[in-house]
Amino acid sequence: MKTIGIVTSGGDAPGMNAAIRAVTRIANSRNIGVIGFEKGWEGVLTNKHRHLTARSVGGIIQLGGTILHTSRSLDFKKDDCLQQAADNLNTLGVEGLVVIGGDGSFRAALDLSKKSKALMVGIPATIDNDVYGTDETIGFDTAVNTAVAEIDKIRDTAISHERIFIVEVMGRKRGFLAVTVGLTIGAEVILVPEDKCKMDHVVSIVKENARKGKKAGIIVAAEGCGNVSEIAKEIEEKTGSEVRLSILGYAQRGGSPTARSRLLASLFAEKAVDLLCQGKGNTVVVLQNGVVAYTELETACCGTKPLDPNLMKLAETLAT
Amino acid sequence: MKTIGIVTSGGDAPGMNAAIRAVTRIANSRNIGVIGFEKGWEGVLTNKHRHLTARSVGGIIQLGGTILHTSRSLDFKKDDCLQQAADNLNTLGVEGLVVIGGDGSFRAALDLSKKSKALMVGIPATIDNDVYGTDETIGFDTAVNTAVAEIDKIRDTAISHERIFIVEVMGRKRGFLAVTVGLTIGAEVILVPEDKCKMDHVVSIVKENARKGKKAGIIVAAEGCGNVSEIAKEIEEKTGSEVRLSILGYAQRGGSPTARSRLLASLFAEKAVDLLCQGKGNTVVVLQNGVVAYTELETACCGTKPLDPNLMKLAETLAT
């Protein structure tokens, strides 16, 4: 292996830069050159790239976002686009490509692998933690802590005004972020798309809490649950309690990565370079039971990661 | 003066607890007892209160919200309510009442002053900084920093995706928060209710920036500007640039107060107790040209604080 390429694709996640840095330095230490493509798959397609060195990736471990920029390239599914990308990799001598992103990025890598000789290795990086086969993705821990810090602030107002707040967190169609955030801020109720929203259940909890004299409370809802504004209104109508809404927005995606997101990025990067050096392409680095391992790219693309039902149950027990 | 009452009213602001602590300890040091009313004016009306001591206000200087809780009491304008509140103050021997809140709270104090012998002194505490006569209110600096920290995170994503973000900050009908936040995060455009939103101007800046190769950018909009979602759509349509929206919600109201909000709270509290001891009722403590002073309660209620046009101009110069 003489040259590795790196691409960051899809939504950005804190820790992507730590991964870029680690892949580059580890590759360099093994005398492998590194090329970074700009703006996700778009850069592979248009051949926009720059050479990365140990020095050029200095001072980025603590930065959110991605210095390579990213995009959601819709054209990439087209056959001629894939061929163009494969040709570009070939011309540049890229023998292995590290794809840092989520399942959409991995599906593109899988498509590209059918046209290109370059080995593809995925590194799961998304704040949604919705990649099959890995216990955790780069950026998830940071997003959880960002949301927790914000809701800790909202709780001040909730208590001071003795009000119910419903707070929408990100997570695309899944509830991973909502469950971990809800459990760790001590939410009264957690709403996730995986559980059909049982409004009656929510209403009974809010009423029961009011009866016990607990007038303030936080409901955490995943964005995948639907129109949270309507949910808020319905709860208000059915319980008679005032309900305020706060949508935690794009700040969840950014910010300096937590130590854990940086550590995971570094460990995943090491494994990714290892896999490429061992010729194990079409794979995705994963964390399984606390250990860094790998799975097949196709498996990571196809599977649906289950939500831990014990966490939901525990959250409910703790919300008394 | 033997007994002082404290009431926190209206929207909560970080630093209210620091003010409660300081009023209590300063009063205690002058052998004046302190009574804290619960839930804003509601507590004065229903006579829900507790005695505050140097010890009972310990460990709260760093807490957001208000340990006395607050509310927006709508009934308070009624004549018999005001009489009831005045009677309660009289019965409890409250000779001076410190009202910690915004202009709505001060108007209620003005109304109550017509029925009650107790001297009224206002301490401006609102994240909106929209109280006439004072350069700054308790909580404003904290809210500004909270918004700045969040937008610093959003910028990571804005740059990584080369996108325009429009971020709505609080401020009720005024643009104080938006201007200070916009200037200090380096916003490309700041939209405030005081300036008629000149969409053409915004569009030309976005287009000009795109032309100069500056594809990412942050537009800060005050909530008073109207439907920010529609504004976002309009900019998107007229510029052809992708525009994402993030509404910074209630987190701006909470959180541990900054040093400045705590300091202002302590200084304002000292002045408030001074004014009561000097028999200067129907006043509001203010910061004028960096010095703690006071103004008439009626003045603070009636005036409209101007937005500094130089700050807006400077922001525009810096956003090149």
Place this chain on the structure above:
Amino acid sequence: MKTIGIVTSGGDAPGMNAAIRAVTRIANSRNIGVIGFEKGWEGVLTNKHRHLTARSVGGIIQLGGTILHTSRSLDFKKDDCLQQAADNLNTLGVEGLVVIGGDGSFRAALDLSKKSKALMVGIPATIDNDVYGTDETIGFDTAVNTAVAEIDKIRDTAISHERIFIVEVMGRKRGFLAVTVGLTIGAEVILVPEDKCKMDHVVSIVKENARKGKKAGIIVAAEGCGNVSEIAKEIEEKTGSEVRLSILGYAQRGGSPTARSRLLASLFAEKAVDLLCQGKGNTVVVLQNGVVAYTELETACCGTKPLDPNLMKLAETLAT
């Protein structure tokens, strides 16, 4: 099981309150009463305690420190003290005792278990992460992030002045905190007590970096390495580079727990109550390969947890 006792002992760690809250609420949900002892083992000895309820542990999940307070009780090893403590537990009807702390606290529990019928279950909570048998302790993740945030700030000055900084982090006699912090802030060198400090190695790295034009750098040293001030002087003398020293102090012990510390606290608490209900005393809850499990109390007390050599190697590779 009718009554469970809780004691927090030794150095405080962020997340102890989340553990107290979770043990109490989970026990309550199973109709088990909870007694909290004050000031660590001292409270068991002097019978200072209070009843904990779902309500009385509300609003503490986000607080650092421990609402039960803690101490390092030196008298506890004496035979008559242990007997007194055992009698107190017996009189109160405490059938199970949850001990939240580090290995010192667990050794005391082991001693006490020889006198008392109450089942002892340990929950590892220490920022040092030096408890044998568990991958992670409550508070470790918070301390790591606190240190990382501080060193990220120090790096600003290091780069601006082109200076070497040596930063001492906590960790008692072990290097767990130093390694994780060093790896995630991108330290040029990490010094741990487990590795004999090879000064020659450090000097050669600093010189090599200077030669490559990298004049600023951070050296992270565990407190267990000895007099860091002398180490700084030695490096300065042998390299000719200016070296500044910063000792990260007690702030590493406090602060609002991270989401991960809160989550771990909640999961560990659930397991602890489970173990007590199953009659499995003299055990310690642990995290093993990402899964919550348990080990024998004696094992946790006696073993010496190894430092991961791969992390040290990875850190060195990444510090180029």
Place this chain on the structure above:
Amino acid sequence: MKTIGIVTSGGDAPGMNAAIRAVTRIANSRNIGVIGFEKGWEGVLTNKHRHLTARSVGGIIQLGGTILHTSRSLDFKKDDCLQQAADNLNTLGVEGLVVIGGDGSFRAALDLSKKSKALMVGIPATIDNDVYGTDETIGFDTAVNTAVAEIDKIRDTAISHERIFIVEVMGRKRGFLAVTVGLTIGAEVILVPEDKCKMDHVVSIVKENARKGKKAGIIVAAEGCGNVSEIAKEIEEKTGSEVRLSILGYAQRGGSPTARSRLLASLFAEKAVDLLCQGKGNTVVVLQNGVVAYTELETACCGTKPLDPNLMKLAETLAT
């Protein structure tokens, strides 16, 4: 005025980059070119510089440190050095020089002004807030908040262990940082170099607090007070209370500037460019009674800024 130079000198302060950005963009908007010198006065001496443009100072408003780097140049007092620096400015066509730093930097500017035709304007930037003539310096508010956030964490441990902590903050020979930090964290005692440390007074407060049942407490000491370790020991011996020591180090110098530090930097920069355009050299921009103004460079160098005695008194009243 065709060309302005910028130099950041002495200890770095958060907000220096915001000032560099603002000076550059404001100058550019008036068709004035900007040259940034590297590493403080050293860069002026050795003619190491780069051209700054609106684009090249983008994305730095939120960064701590200084992108121009800084140093403490000791050689600068020599006559031939000053002549060399003056010649360099002349050759580059620098007609005005903006000096961002503290009083040491201003003294160097004063010396240089005797050799150079370039107009000198100082912008006070130091976390110590010890520049005569200005109410506040760039970076002070950030350093205060950093220290406050750290001590808020230390308080968790202080309360949990019921211990006294003595925390040393920066401030060189002055107590500005210590007083503001002490007041806003609710310190039991504040020690500053301006007040002869009355150990008897400290001891009596600690004893009195212990008597009142307040066993935990924070003493904030300015670094200028002398050996804080010995002070801690003395308090311990004389009161019998356990006293722990924490020295807040270089983290106080770094980190992302607060909104206030960024705002001050922007306002000061605007005034600095104004002064240069008006031909008013040998001046320093200042904040006086909340208004941006200027003073003579010589005045700023020579005067000794007084510590506000009312703040000290207020702190004592509030620490009951």
